[in-house]
Amino acid sequence: MKALLLALVATAAAAQPRCDKPVYLTFDTGHMGVAPLIAETLKRHGAKATFFLASEPTKTGGTTLDDVWAPWWRERAAEGHDFGAHTWDHDVFLADLPDADGRVTRFRFRTQAGVNPPVVRELSAAQYCASLKKVGERFTAMTGRPLGPIFRAPAGRTSAALLDAARACGFTHVGWSRAGFLGDELSSAAHPNAQLLEKALRDIRPGDILMAHLGIWERQDPWAPAVLEPLLAGLAQRGLCFAPLREHPRYAPLFAPRPKKP
Template sequence: MKAFVLLLAAGVAAAQPACDKPVYLTFDTGHMGVAPLVAQTLKKHNAKATFFLANEPTQSGGTSLDDSWATWWRERAGEGHDFGSHTWDHDIFLADIPGVDGRVTRFKFRTQAGIQAPVVRELSAEQYCASLKKVGERFTAMTGRPLAPVFRAPAGRTSPALLKAAKACGFAHVGWAPAGFLGDELSSRTHPNAQLLEKALRDIKPGDILVAHLGIWSRQDPWAPAVLEPLMTGLEQRGLCFAPLREHPRYAPLFKTP
């Protein structure tokens, strides 16, 4: 009888529903200096996240998608995270460029990542699509898995015409909630870690998409894991959990194989 009770209790525990208050933690690439700490923290909390990849300069002198990081990306893929494109060269949208007929088929960007000097350039819709897809080709080469059909424009800057061009080549844009801007891009002097943590714990609500980075060159006090760890713990104490974008109501249909 005692054994039956124990088995019944175990069955009840196993049948407990999944968390019904998800938030969607996402990371854009950066200098990658905190990437191992981010991975460690996610594993500690058994949390799934979504990563948006660009080929950015790293603290080690390489780039975030070079061979030295292939094992790291492969391990994250094996853990069941989601992955999207962040454009190959980290192209920050500046403006649409209308043609003589008024149609927008070209765009102006500030191409800049980390410590790189900015370069203003123009790309056609086809070239922008090629940039999104190049990330996927590299990701598959590193991990053996396809990239998800989602992207995040650097700095979150887009236009209706740019989104239309990306959609035409199979990519849906992912932004973030106002409270989900976690502030690791901001100055440590004016936005210290304690302030960022307090704001996030106060304002984040179920369903929000959160955004942070795998290392910001200009921030003197690293955001991760100083804020990431207590943030995840604090949100869990509020009954929230962490889910990948494939579980988000808006994006889930994109992850289903045809």
């Protein structure tokens, strides 16, 4: 059975010389327990993805951006994937905090990553930008390459003022398509893998941005590779292919080389 599946995967990959019906796989960091399996699955399918990085706790007692995981990120960069920020501390936006004049230069967040207890705190626009840039600095230190000019707010929660603050320091937000919510952070009991796979294969269309994680602490039945493997094979059979966000028409201009100043 496994040999047959691998043969189907190879056939599907060979049948996709051009990516003319792309979907855009994206992964936010998590406990990293399934990260090696996800990387192997992407490689088998010749699928490019985009990863959004935060410094989160891992199952091995470290963090997603520590020296233990640096080689893993370096390998993914060498494979041609894309990378963006997910805030350094995994700050989930809660509210704008306008000043007496109605200007918004401060925000309230719930800082919550993995098994760490949540903490509610305030950050200025400058501090939020520093959080995004810190991810880029660490990514470059690990891989020797620059981070992409994109970010994803944890839980996808933003405001117009927060997006403006991020744009001011070079980061454009990337959400996900409605059908692209792959459900790996939902309860296994209420949303079993078979149900998530069926929904994704039914609803995903060309151009959709898909979102999953590199491991969710609360999910008892891991989503990857149980769903990821047949999802990639099934979408490829429908003629879809897997591209990084630098090829998305909305984000491609952000990745284009800027002309050098005379």
